[in-house]
Each structure stands twice: as C-alpha cells, then as structure tokens.
C-alpha cells in the first residue's frame with residue numbers, strides 16, 4: 512500500500528509543532544528545558560495531547576518517557592519504536608530532539624489514518640534525558656526503556672543538590688517502578704530516530720536527508736583540582752597553589768590531545784566551577800567537565816589514559832591535587848545495516864539520494880542499541896548549527912523526513928530484519 516503524502520502539509524504542521532514545543536522553556540529569553548522540571552512536565556503534556564489527537568494510546572513510564580502506542584495487531588504484537596528527546600541544553604535550538612518526536616507522531620498519524628494494518632505495532636517515544644544537562648546522568652530515560660538503567664545514578668545530584676531520585680519523586684514517579692519501564696527485547700523489532708544532522712555535511716552535499724552509519728562513542732569526566740585559598744594581594748606567585756591555572760593547563764592538554772588525534776576526535780571543556788569564586792581570593796578548588804568523543808573507541812581510550820597521566824603530572828608540578836571521575840561512557844554504536852538500507856530506500860522512493868554520515872553527536876540510539884537494532888535518519892540543518900538558538904531546519908526538509916518515515920513504515924510490512932544482530936550491525 513502506497514499512502515499519499517503531502518510533503519508541504521507535513522512540513523508546515525511540523526514547523527507549527529516545533530514552534531509550540533519550542534515555546535515551553537524555563538526562561539522567557541531562551542529555550543532551556545531540563546529533565547524533570549515544570550517545563551519538562553508541560554512539554555510532556557503537550558506531546559501526550561498530540562499523540563492522543565493522532566489516535567495513539569498514551570502512557571508515561573517511570574522515567575517520564577511519553578509513549579504513544581499504535582497497536583493494530585494487539586498489545587502483544589512486536590513493536591517498532593520511533594522516538595527522540597524533549598529535553599534541551601541551556602539556550603538551545605528548537606529542533607534538536609523535538610523534531611524527531613514530532614515527525615514520529617506525524618508519520619504514525621498518517622499511517623493510522625490510511626488504515627494500514629501491519630502485523631506489528633509502533634510506539635512513538637519522547638525521552639526526557641538525552642542531553643545530560645541537569646544530572647550527571649545522560650540517556651537515563653532511553654537506558655530505562657532499554658533495561659540498562661544503572662540504579663546508582665539515582666544518587667547523582669543537580670547543581671542545586673537535588674538528587675535524581677528526589678526529582679523523580681517530585682515529578683510523581685516511583686523509582687522502584689524503573690524496571691517496569693524496560694521493553695521486553697523479544698517484543699521489539701527496532702528503534703528508529705529522525706534527528707537534525709547538527710553538522711554541515713548534508714547542506715554541503717545539497718541533500719535534505721542522510722542515513723547514519725554509526726554514533727560516535729563518548730566519555731565524560733568530572734575533574735576536581737584542589738589547591739589552597741589565599742590572599743590575592745599578599746601571596747607571592749612562587750608560593751601559590753592556585754587551582755585555576757592548573758585546571759586551565761589541563762583543559763589545554765585535553766585540546767592538544769584531541770587535535771593530535773587522527774580519527775577526528777573532539778574534546779570539550781564545557782563547564783568550569785571556580786571556588787571560592789572571589790576576585791581577591793586565590794582559587795582553592797576548580798571542578799570542570801571533559802566531553803571526549805571519537806568514532807574509534809581505541810583512540811578514545813588511549814586519549815583518556817594520556818589525559819589522566821598528564822593531569823597528574825600538571826598537578827604534581829604545581830603542588831595541586833587532582834581527582835578524575837568518569838560519569839558517562841558509551842562505546843561507538845554502529846547503526847544496523849538493514850535499517851540503513853530501508854531508510855535509504857524510503858528516501859529513494861521520494862526521489863532523494865541519502866549520503867551516509869557518522870554522528871558525532873550523542874543520541875538515544877546509543878542506549879537503545881542494547882535493546883534492539885538501531886537506525887537513524889538525519890535531516891539537513893542550516894549552517895550545521897546546533898546547541899544554539901540559531902538552529903534551523905526548513906519545513907520542506909521536515910516534511911520530506913516525515914514522508915520518508917511514512918515510506919519506511921509502509922515498507923516495513925515484514926518485521927524481520929535481514930541478518931542477525933551481529934551480522935548486520937555494521
């Protein structure tokens with residue numbers, strides 16, 4: 512069955528939904544929507560309303576993931592999962608995450624309306640913790656859905672000292688219910704996500720859609736450098752144990768390591784907290800984060816070892832202490848080859864070539880790959896800009912991506928993927 516698609520109508524509906532969701536923020540001046548906040552609640556309610564209007568059965572799991580189910584073959588039939596996230600970074604763009612949820616809802620709404628009756632069901636998922644901006648955890652909602660949520664992360668605290676456990680309780684969730692958020696792997700066919708590219712390749716190639724080959728592995732570290740507070744006017748330079756220049760030197764070392772790498776490694780020191788933080792006091796303690804990513808897990812691990820060695824060398828030379836702890840570690844996830852092909856064929860049905868791309872950005876698929884095969888469709892964004900309010904994807908490209916998802920689902924009549932998970936997951 513070939514469902515008629517109106518790409519312009521899908522695109523303008525997607526753009527209107529992006530604006531409506533993008534207006535839900537903690538700040539009137541920018542888009543900031545963190546996990547388990549009142550803004551998350553409002554966004555989840557809006558998404559739930561859209562899902563209901565699309566004819567989906569709405570449910571919310573113990574991590575706040577909104578699930579819109581379309582189960583024409585009954586609740587026990589295997590499911591195709593389509594989703595993305597509704598949390599954002601601070602001062603975010605409107606498309607990162609939100610677009611994938613919206614396109615999933617629009618595609619399934621069209622499929623349901625057309626009366627397709629496959630032997631499987633579809634769940635559209637709106638995860639709440641992909642960015643890892645509020646708590647030291649990242650991907651905790653998709654990890655719960657995949658059945659790999661680490662209970663120890665409940666103790667992690669946000670910048671105000673609120674633990675993930677406390678925030679879940681305040682959100683009306685019971686942490687004891689987390690195991691029930693996990694899908695039964697034997698009942699899941701695949702997880703598919705549409706996401707803005709967040710990079711410049713599709714724009715440079717003049718193509719609206721791309722197929723993701725793999726999601727780069729990532730490590731995140733918290734580095735605590737300790738020195739000694741002192742009077743900024745009286746302690747001679749040679750007698751100081753200033754934590755900040757030590758931390759700065761370590762940050763430069765991270766940059767040097769990534770620049771020297773030959774696998775496209777990227778490293779970012781995105782947060783630095785200086786104590787006591789006074790203009791006239793020598794810093795006694797600095798805590799900073801490192802985010803390190805590479806398509807090569809070996810080179811990422813080597814870089815971590817080298818950074819740890821260099822950080823201790825810098826600290827020793829300056830008479831400082833340093834403690835490094837890893838709080839996020841995911842290996843490179845290859846996308847399932849059969850899903851890549853099916854997404855490519857879906858776009859080809861619409862007359863589009865789909866460049867193959869690796870994703871440097873993290874995605875919920877990293878956690879979902881522990882549950883089932885994962886596939887991702889990238890959508891062109893202007894200037895490759897993301898994690899920035901200037902982020903933009905045109906209505907036309909979103910309409911095309913929604914149409915590609917519809918074609919993908921249509922072709923997905925047989926819920927058997929070619930090849931076993933290992934054979935095809937390359």
Ligand code: GLV
Pocket residue numbers: 641642871872873874
């Ligand atoms: C999420 O967007 C990440 O890649 O950090």
Ligand code: MN
Pocket residue numbers: 596607608641706873874
């Ligand atoms: Mn994202």
Ligand code: MN
Pocket residue numbers: 600607642898
């Ligand atoms: Mn993001």
